Amino acid sequence: MGKQKTVLVIGGAAGIGKDVVINRANKGDQVVFTDLNNKAGNALVEEIASSGKNVTFLQHDVSSWENTKEIVEKTVNKYGKIDILIHSAGITIQKPFDEITYDTWKKTFSVNLTGLFYAVKAIIPEMLENKRGNIVIIGSGSAITGTGGGVHYAASKGGAFGLMRAIAKKYSHFGIRINIVAPRVIETEMLNQLYPTESSREKLLSKIPVNKIGTLSDTTNAINFLASEESDYIQGQVLLLDGGRTYLT
Amino acid sequence: MLQLDLRDKVVFVFDGEHAVGEEIIKLFSEAGAKVLFLGKSNLDEDSLVLKYKEDASSFEVGSFNLKDNSFLKVIQDQIQVDIIINNMEAMTGKDVMDISPEEWENGLFTNLHIPFQLLKMILPLMKNQEEGAVINISSTSAIDGGDGDVLYAASKSALESMNKALSRELGPYNIRVNGLSVGSIPNDKDVESDLHSIPLNRFATPTDIANAALFLSTPMAGYISGQTILVDGGKTLL
Ligand SMILES: NC(=O)c1ccc[n+]([C@@H]2O[C@H](COP(=O)([O-])OP(=O)(O)OC[C@H]3O[C@@H](n4cnc5c(N)ncnc54)[C@H](O)[C@@H]3O)[C@@H](O)[C@H]2O)c1
Secondary structure, three states: OOOOOEEEEEOOOOHHHHHHHHHHHHHOOEEEEEEOOHHHHHHHHHHHHOOOOOOEEEEOOOOOHHHHHHHHHHHHHHHOOOOEEEEOOOOOOOOOHHHOOHHHHHHHHHHHHHHHHHHHHHHHHHHHHHOOEEEEEEOOOHHHHOOOOOHHHHHHHHHHHHHHHHHHHHHHHHOEEEEEEEEOOEOOHHHHHHOOOHHHHHHHHOOOOOOOOEOHHHHHHHHHHHOOHHHOOOOOOEEEEOOOHHHHO | OOOOOOOOOEEEEEEOOOHHHHHHHHHHHHOOOEEEEEOOOOOEOOEEEEEEEEOOEEEEEEEEOOOOOHHHHHOHHHOOOOEEEEOOOOOOOOOHHHOOHHHHHHHHHHHHHHHHHHHHHHHHHHHHHOOEEEEEEEEOHHHHOOOOOHHHHHHHHHHHHHHHHHHHHHHHHOEEEEEEEEOOOOOOOOOHHHHHHOOOOOOOOHHHHHHHHHHHHOHHHOOOOOOEEEEOOOOOOO
């Protein structure tokens, strides 16, 4: 997959982002990852260090512009450039419409959409300077199907689609690529909470044509593909990662 | 049989004081509907002005706070809303690097937060009626990135996803939720050459949009929900 890259993973202390951090560290990339969760971030640094690799963790609240700007500055100061941004930070506060308060709505947007806007806003000038850059956003199948998470979650994740396309429209000419990986169900902590029993798992499985719940390798593989030169001609796209569920059932 | 009669229906058009909103109000009034709409003058969380139009006359109903139930107090004599049309629209016309956090936040407030909170206030009424239509007006920018305004494109694609999620939740109450994805209405910057990308060889007019909204509001669209219909002269062929 080519030579060493500088990779910034936002929301990298858990779940999908964490798996990418570990994978990239093992490949020998220069990895900086951020997360709101300081404890989990430091624990991951330790975990990776025990296998003889080095990664940098910076605590980060994506809903703060100042903080995000600082994260990008620190990463550039350390490595001179950022080749790849992987944006995975996100929250789900699952609720039926009637129970979504104004504050929950705004909070969901401030992390899932404004957080993404800040990251892109901060990183585009750096990528322009290098005349290249690759952004992979972890979106969600919810934006396409309206299921999972609730109206606020689906809407906030849907916002990423337009944002991604506006960036692609404006910056394709400048060597910047941007795409979305949109998973539906992936084996994470969150999934255990949503489908706690054997029977609920089986019911879920019966809806997925390939008869498998997505794994963290599935997301990492898709993210790595979009972040690589192998996908050089893919631009402004949403890669739906759903085992065939959305269109085939 | 044509069913474009909206007598005894109340439509709430969020933004009634811009070209598209004005045209929607005109057309829906002609179809017999009574119209509620927001006064554009101040988009303030604490006091939004609600106006009412019936036949040729319009008047101010009162002002309400987005964060409490004062909306219901304001419309107490008028506790019926059959159709909601969200045509709020804020854009920056700027590059991502030049949009300040405040501009972004103000944009989300107009495009998403106000519509969400209004829907929250009105939908219980509609649920009781066990009938209703919600229309969110979006833009082809959500699909093609428009002129690169991330605030606008992101707000519009968010609405399209909201339509899908809402249509699932409200379907059991016989409330249909749809969207109109509108192609360019010409502004000063649009030039004749832009027409090349539009098979129908003309820009959209407010009437094109109002007509489509009218269709989606009537029983003629009674089995359509969760959709976003492109009203773009054939420009987007996906
Ligand atoms: N797991 C799934 O099945 C699934 C499906 C579809 C989409 N997604 C999306 O994938 C992304 C990652 O999800 P995940 O399953 O790995 O979740 P996760 O909760 O395991 O990881 C998300 C990380 O984001 C961090 N975070 C939350 N708020 C933050 C903030 N304000 N600032 C910085 N970091 C913050 C969390 O601390 C956490 O470490 C999310 O955007 C989610 O919407 C996940």
